[in-house]
Structures are given as structure tokens and as C-alpha cells.
Amino acid sequence: MLDFPRWKVWLVIATTVIGVIAAVPSMLPEATRDKLPGWLSKTHINLGLDLSGGSHLLLEADTADVRKQQIERMEETIRTEMRRASPKIEISDISTAGGALSFMPRNPAQLDQAVDIARQQTNGIGIGGQRDWNVAVRDSTRVVMTPTDAGIKYEIDSALETARNVVAKRIDPEGTKEITVVRQGADRILVQVPGLQDPEGLKRILGKTAKLEFKLVDLNADPNEVAAGRAPAGSQILPMQQGGKIAVKRRVMVSGDELNDARQDFGQNGDAVVSIKFNNSGGRKFGRVTAENVGKPFAIILDNVVISAPNINEPILGGSAQISGSFTVESANELAISLRSGKLPVALKVIEESSVSAELGQDSIQKGVLAGVLATLALVFYMMITYFRFGVYTTIALLVNALLVLGLMGIFNATLTLPGIAGFVLTIGAAVDANVLINERIREEVRRGRHTIQAVEFGFKEASTAIFDANITNVISAIILFWFGSGPIKGFAVVLALGIATSVFTGVTFTRLLVAQYLQRNRPKTLIL
Amino acid sequence: MHPLKFVPDNTNIRFLSYRWWALALSILLLTSSVALVAINGLNWGIDFVGGQSIRVTFQKPVNMGDLRGRLEGLDVGDVVIQQMTDPKVVSIRIPLEGEATNPIGKCLGQGIGKEGQADGANKIASTVRAELVKSYPGVNIGAVNSVSGKVGCELFSTGSLALTLAMLGISLFIWFRFEWQFGVGALVTLFHDVVLTFGFFALTRLSFDLNVIAAILTIIGYSLNDTIVIYDRIRENLRKYRKMEIEPLLNLSVNETLSRTVTTSMSLILTLSILLLVGPDSIFGFTASMLLGIVIGTFSSFYISAPVLIWLNVTSDSFVQAETPKGAAERISESFPGQK
Numbered sequence: 001m002l003d004f005p006r007w008k009v010w011l012v013i014a015t016t017v018i019g020v021i022a023a024v025p026s027m028l029p030e031a032t033r034d035k036l037p038g039w040l041s042k043t044h045i046n047l048g049l050d051l052s053g054g055s056h057l058l059l060e061a062d063t064a065d066v067r068k069q070q071i072e073r074m075e076e077t078i079r080t081e082m083r084r085a086s087p088k089i090e091i092s093d094i095s096t097a098g099g100a101l102s103f104m105p106r107n108p109a110q111l112d113q114a115v116d117i118a119r120q121q122t123n124g125i126g127i128g129g130q131r132d133w134n135v136a137v138r139d140s141t142r143v144v145m146t147p148t149d150a151g152i153k154y155e156i157d158s159a160l161e162t163a164r165n166v167v168a169k170r171i172d173p174e175g176t177k178e179i180t181v182v183r184q185g186a187d188r189i190l191v192q193v194p195g196l197q198d199p200e201g202l203k204r205i206l207g208k209t210a211k212l213e214f215k216l217v218d219l220n221a222d223p224n225e226v227a228a229g230r231a232p233a234g235s236q237i238l239p240m241q242q243g244g245k246i247a248v249k250r251r252v253m254v255s256g257d258e259l260n261d262a263r264q265d266f267g268q269n270g271d272a273v274v275s276i277k278f279n280n281s282g283g284r285k286f287g288r289v290t291a292e293n294v295g296k297p298f299a300i301i302l303d304n305v306v307i308s309a310p311n312i313n314e315p316i317l318g319g320s321a322q323i324s325g326s327f328t329v330e331s332a333n334e335l336a337i338s339l340r341s342g343k344l345p346v347a348l349k350v351i352e353e354s355s356v357s358a359e360l361g362q363d364s365i366q367k368g369v370l371a372g373v374l375a376t377l378a379l380v381f382y383m384m385i386t387y388f389r390f391g392v393y394t395t396i397a398l399l400v401n402a403l404l405v406l407g408l409m410g411i412f413n414a415t416l417t418l419p420g421i422a423g424f425v426l427t428i429g430a431a432v433d434a435n436v437l438i439n440e441r442i443r444e445e446v447r448r449g450r451h452t453i454q455a456v457e458f459g460f461k462e463a464s465t466a467i468f469d470a471n472i473t474n475v476i477s478a479i480i481l482f483w484f485g486s487g488p489i490k491g492f493a494v495v496l497a498l499g500i501a502t503s504v505f506t507g508v509t510f511t512r513l514l515v516a517q518y519l520q521r522n523r524p525k526t527l528i529l
Numbered sequence: 530m531h532p533l534k535f536v537p538d539n540t541n542i543r544f545l546s547y548r549w550w551a552l553a554l555s556i557l558l559l560t561s562s563v564a565l566v567a568i569n570g571l572n573w574g575i576d577f578v579g580g581q582s583i584r585v586t587f588q589k590p591v592n593m594g595d596l597r598g599r600l601e602g603l604d605v606g607d608v609v610i611q612q613m614t615d616p617k618v619v620s621i622r623i624p625l626e627g628e629a630t631n632p633i634g635k636c637l638g639q640g641i642g643k644e645g646q647a648d649g650a651n652k653i654a655s656t657v658r659a660e661l662v663k664s665y666p667g668v669n670i671g672a673v674n675s676v677s678g679k680v681g682c683e684l685f686s687t688g689s690l691a692l693t694l695a696m697l698g699i700s701l702f703i704w705f706r707f708e709w710q711f712g713v714g715a716l717v718t719l720f721h722d723v724v725l726t727f728g729f730f731a732l733t734r735l736s737f738d739l740n741v742i743a744a745i746l747t748i749i750g751y752s753l754n755d756t757i758v759i760y761d762r763i764r765e766n767l768r769k770y771r772k773m774e775i776e777p778l779l780n781l782s783v784n785e786t787l788s789r790t791v792t793t794s795m796s797l798i799l800t801l802s803i804l805l806l807v808g809p810d811s812i813f814g815f816t817a818s819m820l821l822g823i824v825i826g827t828f829s830s831f832y833i834s835a836p837v838l839i840w841l842n843v844t845s846d847s848f849v850q851a852e853t854p855k856g857a858a859e860r861i862s863e864s865f866p867g868q869k
Contacts, residue, residue, distance in 0.1 A: 050811070058680065197670070198658070198670070199673075200655055200658065200659075203655065351676075351677040351679060351680050352675065352676050352677060352680050353581075353654060353673065353674070353675040354672070354673060354674040354675065355670075355672065355673045356671065356672045357669060357670065357671045357672065359586075359669065359671070360584070360671040360672055363809070364809040364811060367807060367808055367809040367810075368808060368809055370807050371803055371804045371806075371807045371808035371809075374803045374807060375799070375800040375803040375804060378799050378800070378803060379796055379799065379800060382795070382796055382799060383796070385532070385533045386532055386533045386534075386792060387532060388532050418809060418811055418812055419740055419743055419812065419815070421809075421812075422743075422804070422812050422815055422816070422819075423743075423747075425800055425801075425804055426747055426819075428800065429751075429793075429796070429797045429800060430754075432793065432796045432797075433754060433793045433796075436789050436792045436793045436796070437758065437789055437793075440786075440788050440789040440792065441789075443788070444785065447538055447539075462765070465761055466757060466758045466761040466762075469703075469706055469757045469761060470753065470754040470757045470758065472702060472706075473699045473702060473703075473750060473753045473754070473757065474750045474754075476695060476698045476699050476702060477695050477699070477746045477747070477749065477750050480691050480694050480695045480698065480746075481691060481695075481743065481746055483691070484687045484688070484690055484691035484694075485687075485691065485742075485743070489739060489740070489742065489743050492743045493743075496747075528532065529532055
């Protein structure tokens with residue numbers, strides 16, 4: 001046990017040195033870190049939001065809405081394709097109830113042709129040859145299209161991926177901040193913004209899908225029918241921002257997808273407005289529609305609410321326009337940001353929010369570090385008066401252990417949270433226990449009349465089974481915590497797992513090396529501990 | 530100068546003779562814990578029941594009644610206001626209105642929380658924040674935490690699952706490394722420790738949140754540590770002294786490891802006390818429960834883990850036949866001339 005071949009000595013030393021060096025970048029302020037020589041890895045420990053201060057939002061996508069949209073889009077496609085077919089297929093009795101799209105060709109003879117066209121609108125998903133829609137015929141008259149599970153999953157997945165990109169763009173248009181926007185599970189997006197103390201603005205920006213549409217107002221609609229919520233064919237009833245309802249044509253003339261830019265600006269009366277610039281095709285469409293409809297009102301619709309319906313006084317050919325509503329400078333600016341980043345394919349709602357101010361985080365770090373230093377000093381003192389020379393070895397092992405945990409966390413770019421600090425203190429406890437077990441066992445063996453070298457050898461050997469068993473149980477806890485835990489608990493589990501590994505290394509291998517060196521050099525007759 | 534020793538050499542306390550008293554004490558503690566949880570209830574953190582907690586630092590100490598009046602005027606539900614040791618710092622807790630304050634019935638009984646209230650918590654956070662900023666200029670909102678009922682349920686069920694799985698996993702491991710009696714002993718010990726920890730939280734009304742799950746798992750880990758050290762020694766002694774009765778053998782094992790138990794517990798108590806006194810107050814509950822866990826864990830490894838082995842009829846045959854080749858025990862005792 002105590003014979004260390006030369007290579008093993010160097011292996012232990014090398015491991016220790018590398019681990020300790022890896023801890024260095026994490027302990028330096030950022031400015032100093034950048035000046036480090038290039039050969040030194042600069043990966044370092046990240047501070048969790050509870051320590052650095054910042055906001056954390058967990059957003060959940062409305063998946064029911066995604067499914068609804070999927071069916072609505074297919075309805076549009078089917079209407080267009082049936083119209084385009086030659087000969088044209090007249091369809092009627094279109095239903096989108098019950099999570100499926102169904103319709104009837106007016107002429108039953110065209111049923112097969114309609115099914116063929118419907119089939120052409122479906123796509124294969126993945127390599128399994130599965131389609132995204134099932135097309136079936138019911139009662140030999142009706143075509144029923146149902147999205148498959150795989151199709152729904154694909155739709156939700158791509159909606160969330162787009163939403164993630166839009167969210168990232170809205171929060172950080174330049175892409176320079178250290179924000180985190182990641183998918184979590186099937187329908188969630190996690191947003192973390194370090195340094196942001198008040199997430200209210202963020203919540204407002206992310207709370208809008210920002211779907212902008214321009215549609216013509218249906219002037220022929222009967223006001224009484226509109227008030228009752230019944231729309232004429234080809235039109236729909238939408239609420240107005242100022243209150244009341246209005247009928248607009250279903251057809252979208254121009255949409256927010258064709259914007260190049262959006263800025264907060266001031267209108268003629270000095271009120272806050274949003275100036276938008278269309279791209280080429282958007283500008284052309286907008287010019288044509290305004291030219292054809294001079295004197296008629298045009299509805300500007302945001303997220304299915306009509307924010308204003310001004311009259312078209314003259315054709316607008318420059319490709320830019322202004323949206324005025326009852327905006328404040330702030331809300332106009334937020335809308336501009338949302339429009340620039342594109343619309344969210346699905347509505348998101350905040351289901352979890354936490355924010356910590358930088359001062360509170362700083363306070364936690366200071367107190368945590370102070371507690372850590374004091375606890376270490378107290379332990380060192382206690383170990384030294386209990387085990388003398390062996391207590392010194394224990395102390396060295398403890399310090400190396402602490403540095404190794406930091407080093408490993410640095411290498412893995414792990415995040416240190418408040419519970420992580422607690423985990424750190426606990427692994428120091430585990431490291432102490434390993435050393436205590438060994439030292440007590442050596443005492444015991446000395447008491448039984450063993451010679452120094454034999455006593456030390458037995459002490460390490462007998463104690464290591466208990467150390468091994470005890471640490472495996474901690475590993476089991478750590479793994480389960482990591483698997484099921486969320487956020488801060490995960491941070492705790494990571495530190496615990498790393499700490500267990502390093503404490504076995506320092507407690508058993510590293511200390512044994514120190515003791516072996518001492519025994520070889522000094523050949524003591526008796527052990528004082 | 531001599532090294533410090535709290536436990537003199539060759540200490541021989543007959544711990545196991547008191548096992549019936551200890552059992553009575555354990556049963557008393559277990560029943561009172563269950564009663565406390567049933568009557569007092571746990572102070573569920575908003576992690577589990579949904580709602581928000583806000584930590585605010587005012588410019589100067591504020592009138593609590595005044596603050597309470599303002600917040601209740603917002604009509605956001607029950608407001609729990611608590612002043613910290615620093616009178617300028619106030620913690621505000623608002624559980625979700627209309628939701629049960631006990632996640633067990635809510636999450637397990639009626640399925641996941643209602644969809645309609647999923648973002649109710651979040652709106653309230655915005656309302657309260659706006660009111661505080663308006664009424665108390667210069668206020669510093671230190672931390673806001675808001676969780677919807679649905680997420681609360683998820684956190685609760687994954688937390689309970691993690692706890693159960695960890696206990697089972699650890700017991701299985703001990704069964705595998707030792708014998709089935711030891712596995713049962715460990716499971717009973719863990720159960721004992723967890724129930725007492727719940728009782729502690731019901732008694733002190735400390736907030737029972739997500740971090741506490743981590744604390745309980747750590748308590749389990751440490752209690753297990755003690756148990757395993759003693760079990761390891763029992764296993765060793767069972768092989769060494771094949772003729773010894775089980776009770777003196779357990780006493781011997783506990784005494785032989787006593788010095789280690791005391792030293793380790795002392796160093797942990799030292800470390801945790803410092804963390805409790807100067808550490809960040811957001812982990813106060815965590816540290817407090819850990820401290821208690823060390824005491825419970827040491828007690829239970831002496832008086833639950835060890836006596837269970839008597840009650841389950843462990844003898845030296847449980848090991849020697851199964852794992853050591855014939856004659857090994859004799860060889861071991863020969864190499865210890867000082868002992869029999």
C-alpha cells in the first residue's frame with residue numbers, strides 16, 4: 001500500500017497540479033483573466049443567477065394554439081389548391097372541429113381527385129416514411145384530414161425552435177449580451193438574463209406574439225350583424241383597441257413578415273408612433289392595395305386586435321408607413337422591437353419567474369465565501385490539535401480537494417449556485433470524514449501493537465472499504481438529484497458529485513502519498529497522533 | 530502535549546443495552562413528528578404550491594401594518610409579510626389564491642393544477658412590484674420568485690420521486706454490498722431520519738422548499754455514512770470473532786468506531802454552525818436541517834441501524850459462509866495475536 005512507484009508519484013502530482021491550475025481562472029476577476037497567457041485554459045466557473053443577480057423566466061408555449069394554427073393553415077392551403085385544380089373543385093361544409101379538418105366536394109364524382117390533392121399537401125417526416133397528416137374518406141362523401149402524432153410533434157418542435165430564435169432576437173438584438181435562451185422539454189423555453197433586475201419590460205416584450213396584418217375593412221357589413229358577432233362571407237369580426245367590433249376582409253393584404261425595419265418615432269401631433277419599412281415585395285403589395293382603395297379604410301391588426309383603421313388618403317408607394325394607436329414612447333418602442341424580431345409562431349406565457357438583484361447576489365457571495373474561509377480555518381485548527389502531523393496532511397489534502405473541485409468545475413464550465421456552495425461545504429465534510437476514518441484506524445492499529453509502517457498500511461487498507469461504500473451512496477444521491485432536480489438543485493448535485501470524486505482522490509491517494517514520503521524519509525519509531 | 534481525544538482509548542460503553550429505551554424514544558419522536566405534520570402542517574414554499582415570494586429592502590424601516598394594508602388592497606390573496614433581522618428587509622409571500630396550500634392533495638389528488646391559473650402568479654408579481662415601486666420610492670426589490678401552480682406540482686412530484694428513488698437505490702446498494710438484513714436496516718434508518726426531519730420542519734415552520742429536498746438527501750447521505758462505517762466494522766468483526774454473541778459484537782463495533790464518529794460529527798457541526806451564523810440567510814433552513822440531520826443520523830446509526838441486525842437475527846454465519854473461503858476467519862484472528 002505504501003510503495004509508490006515513481007510513475008505513480010508523478011501521476012498523482014501531475015493530476016493535482018493540473019487540477020489546481022484549472023482552478024486559477026475562476027478565482028481571478030474577468031479583466032485579469034483576459035490577460036492570462038494563451039496556453040492556460042480560460043474556461044471558468046459561471047455564477048448562477050442567484051449569485052450574480054439577474055432574471056430567470058420559464059416560458060411555456062400554448063401547444064393547443066400550435067395545433068389550431070396547423071389546421072387553419074391546412075384549411076387555407078386546401079381552399080387554394082381546390083380552387084386551382086383543373087377542373088376546379090367546389091368544396092363545402094368545411095369543418096375544423098375536433099382537431100381535424102374535413103370538407104365535402106360539392107360534386108361527389110370529384111371525391112377521388114380531392115383526396116389526391118389533399119394527399120399531395122402532406123409531407124413525410126423523418127426516415128420512418130410517416131406522413132404529417134392522415135387523409136381518409138368518411139361516409140364516402142367527406143374528406144377528413146387529421147394531423148398524425150408525429151406531425152403534431154414536428155409542428156410544435158419547429159414552432160418552438162422559431163420561437164426560441166425570436167425570443168433571443170427580441171431580448172438581445174445585437175447578440176452581444178451573455179443571455180441564455182434554451183429549449184426545455186417539449187414546450188418550454190428558459191430565458192436567463194444576468195444583470196437584469198426588473199424583468200417587467202422583458203415580460204411585456206415576450207408576452208406579445210406581434211403578428212401584424214393589414215386588411216381591408218368590410219364596408220358592406222351590416223352594423224347590427226357586426227355587433228352580434230356575425231360576419232358576412234369572406235369577412236371576420238375583430239375587436240378594436242378602443243373598444244367595439246369591426247368587420248374586416250379575411251384576406252391579408254400585407255403582413256408583418258414582409259417588414260424590413262420598425263422604429264419608434266413621433267407622428268405629426270408629436271404622439272408616439274411606430275414607423276415601419278416594408279421589403280421590396282411588401283412595399284409593392286402595399287402600394288398596389290393602397291392605390292386601388294383610395295378613400296377606403298384600412299385595418300392595422302396586431303395580434304388579432306385592430307389598433308387603428310385609418311382612411312387611405314392617397315396611394316402609399318414609398319414602402320414605408322406609420323402605425324399610430326394610443327402608444328406611449330415605451331410601448332411604441334417595445335412594439336418596434338417585437339416587429340423587428342418577427343412574430344412569435346406561438347403565444348408564450350411566463351410560468352416561472354425569479355429575479356435576484358446584483359446587490360443581494362453580491363451579499364450572498366461575500367457571506368458564502370466568508371463562511372467558507374472561517375469554516376476551513378476552524379477545521380484546520382481542529383484537525384491539527386487532534387492529529388498533529390497527520391492533521392497537517394489532512395489539511396493539505398482538504399485544501400487541494402477544495403482547489404480540485406473548483407478546477408474541475410472550471411474545466412466543465414459549471415455553474416455555481418447558492419445550494420452549490422452548500423454542496424461544496426458538504427464535500428469538504430466528506431473529505432474530512434475520509435481522513436478521520438484513516439487516522440482513527442491508524443491510531444487503533446498502533447494501539448493493537450503494530451509497528452508504524454504496518455499500522456499506517458493497515459489503517460489505509462481497512463478504512464478504504466468504508467470510505468468507498470459511504471461515497472458510493474453519496475454518488476447515488478447526487479445522480480438522482482441531477483436527474484430529477486431542476487435549476488439550483490442540479491447545481492448542488494454537480495458540486496456534490498465532483499466533490500466526492502476529488503475527496504476520495506485527496507483523502508485516500510494524495511494523503512497516502514504524503515504519509516508514505518514521510519515514513520520513507522524519517523523512518524519514525526513511533527507515530528504521534 | 531498530546532493529541533486531542535474526546536473518546537479515551539478502549540472505551541467500552543454498552544450502547545446496545547439501552548436499545549429498548551432508545552426504541553421507545555424513537556417511537557415517541559416518530560409519532561410526534563407525524564402528529565406535528567398532521568396538525569401543524571408544513572410551511573410549504575412557493576416552489577411547491579405556486580405563488581410568489583419577494584424580498585424587498587426599503588430605504589428606512591417601514592410600518593408593517595401600512596405595508597400589509599397596501600398589499601392587501603391590491604386584492605392578490607393572502608399576503609404573508611415577515612421582517613428579517615435587518616428591519617429594512619422584508620420578505621413577502623403570496624401563495625396562489627384559491628389553490629390548496631398543501632401540494633399533496635392538490636397534485637396527487639386532482640391532477641395537475643388548472644390551466645387557467647397557470648400564469649396568475651406571474652401577473653401578481655408584476656402588480657406587487659409596481660405597487661412597491663410607486664408607494665415606497667427608492668425601494669430595492671432584491672429577489673422575486675414566482676411559480677405557477679402547474680410548475681409547483683411538477684417540482685413537488687419530481688422532488689418526492691427523487692427522494693423515494695434515492696432511498697431505495699441506497700438500500701439496494703447496501704443489500705448488494707452487505708446482506709439483506711443490512712439493507713433493511715439502512716432503509717428503516719433512512720425512513721426514521723426523513724420522518725424526523727419532516728417533524729422538525731413542521732415544528733419550526735421553516736419554509737419547506739426545493740432546497741430542503743437537497744437537504745434531506747444530504748442528511749440521508751450523512752446518516753448513511755455513519756451507518757456504513759458501523760456496518761463495515763460489524764462485517765469485519767463478524768468475520769473476525771465468529772464465536773461472539775451478536776450484542777457484545779455490536780457494542781464492540783460501535784465503540785471501536787466511536788472516536789471516528791465523534792471527530793467527524795464535531796467537524797461537521799463546527800463547519801455547519803459557522804455556515805449557519807455567517808453564511809447567506811437564503812440557505813438558513815438548509816443549514817439548520819443539516820445540523821439537526823447530523824444529530825439524528827448519529828443517533829439512528831447507533832440505535833436503529835445496529836439493533837435492527839439483532840432483530841433480524843444476523844449471526845457470523847451471515848457473512849463467513851457467503852463471502853470468505855473456509856478458514857479465513859481463523860487466519861485473520863491468528864494475525865491479531867493481541868486479541869481473541
